[in-house]
Amino acid sequence: NVHELTVTVPAEAIDVMGHVNNTEYLRFMEQIAWHHTTELGLGWDLYQKLNRGMVARHTEVDYLAPAFEGENLKIGTWIVHNDERISITRRYQIVRESDGLTLLRGRTR
Numbered sequence: 001n002v003h004e005l006t007v008t009v010p011a012e013a014i015d016v017m018g019h020v021n022n023t024e025y026l027r028f029m030e031q032i033a034w035h036h037t038t039e040l041g042l043g044w045d046l047y048q049k050l051n052r053g054m055v056a057r058h059t060e061v062d063y064l065a066p067a068f069e070g071e072n073l074k075i076g077t078w079i080v081h082n083d084e085r086i087s088i089t090r091r092y093q094i095v096r097e098s099d100g101l102t103l104l105r106g107r108t109r
Contacts, residue, residue: 089108
């Protein structure tokens with residue numbers, strides 16, 4: 001099941017080259033991962049209560065095309081592997097809404 005959010009690229013996400021900075025894509029990925037985790041019932045409050053938390057141990061990102069200020073981006077994430085103990089693998093895709101072009105594919109373990 002793909003969990004989706006739509007974001008509009010803010011001016012502060014734009015770098016000196018005139019497009020979204022790579023670090024901003026990582027922020028988008030973190031934002032949707034937390035949103036998805038909360039939707040699954042594992043928000044920060046529960047993590048604190050359980051004295052546990054998720055950490056990113058390895059992230060791979062393929063930057064495929066640029067995004068620009070004011071564009072609407074559909075950010076999707078889904079879990080592709082869960083060892084039922086301590087590790088999951090989550091995938092990401094960012095698509096520009098206006099033309100359906102995939103801008104990013106990523107994976108975090």
